[in-house]
Amino acid sequence: MLHQKYPFSLPPLLYGFDALEPYIDAETVYYHHDKHFKAYVDNLNEALAPHPALYNQTLRGLLLNGQMQPESARRAIHNNAGGVYNHDLYFKGLAPKNENVHEPKGELLALINRTFGSFLMLKERFNQSALSVFGSGYTILALTPQSRLNIVNVKNQDTLLGRNYATLIIADVWEHAYYLKYKNRRKEYVDNIWNLLVIPEIYRV
Ligand code: MN3
Numbered sequence: 001m002l003h004q005k006y007p008f009s010l011p012p013l014l015y016g017f018d019a020l021e022p023y024i025d026a027e028t029v030y031y032h033h034d035k036h037f038k039a040y041v042d043n044l045n046e047a048l049a050p051h052p053a054l055y056n057q058t059l060r061g062l063l064l065n066g067q068m069q070p071e072s073a074r075r076a077i078h079n080n081a082g083g084v085y086n087h088d089l090y091f092k093g094l095a096p097k098n099e100n101v102h103e104p105k106g107e108l109l110a111l112i113n114r115t116f117g118s119f120l121m122l123k124e125r126f127n128q129s130a131l132s133v134f135g136s137g138y139t140i141l142a143l144t145p146q147s148r149l150n151i152v153n154v155k156n157q158d159t160l161l162g163r164n165y166a167t168l169i170i171a172d173v174w175e176h177a178y179y180l181k182y183k184n185r186r187k188e189y190v191d192n193i194w195n196l197l198v199i200p201e202i203y204r205v
Pocket of ligand 1: 032036087172174176177
């Protein structure tokens with residue numbers, strides 16, 4: 001996704017709308033992917049359309065070079081390119097419960113144990129962080145350039161790209177990610193999302 005250029009297209013969902021049931025319901029996945037995510041793609045294209053000089057920029061370039069963009073388009077590009085990038089990570093970072101990808105293994109497990117004490121304690125810290133997001137944003141387990149694990153919240157559609165962090169796990173905590181099923185119960189959503197989060201096997205950047 002980071003290497004794509006204008007015009008951007010919506011990446012297909014790699015599983016069915018109902019594949020994440022009962023933890024995330026089919027209606028939420030449908031609206032989140034086909035409406036919300038698609039709107040970021042469409043709005044990014046719309047923001048770029050009047051600026052042919054930006055057509056050769058990759059998504060990564062658009063996110064990292066805001067200061068080179070016309071001021072009138074800068075905010076829309078930041079928000080929508082961030083929304084495209086974050087949602088691509090989010091949907092690719094989820095998988096049905098029955099797939100054997102939801103427990104850390106090998107080197108990443110060792111690093112989690114050294115950093116947090118255990119996988120259970122990582123989950124507790126991550127969930128606390130997710131509950132502390134005020135307004136809209138994401139909670140991310142990131143790998144720093146020094147190969148340390150860090151739990152970070154980002155606001156709205158900000159990303160960690162500029163900090164050179166690799167995103168290992170990302171939870172969308174915008175209300176649209178859970179409100180149809182969980183209403184105001186964000187805690188239940190973040191507790192349940194661990195049934196779906198894909199824990200990567202290789203953590204090197
Ligand atoms: Mn979202």
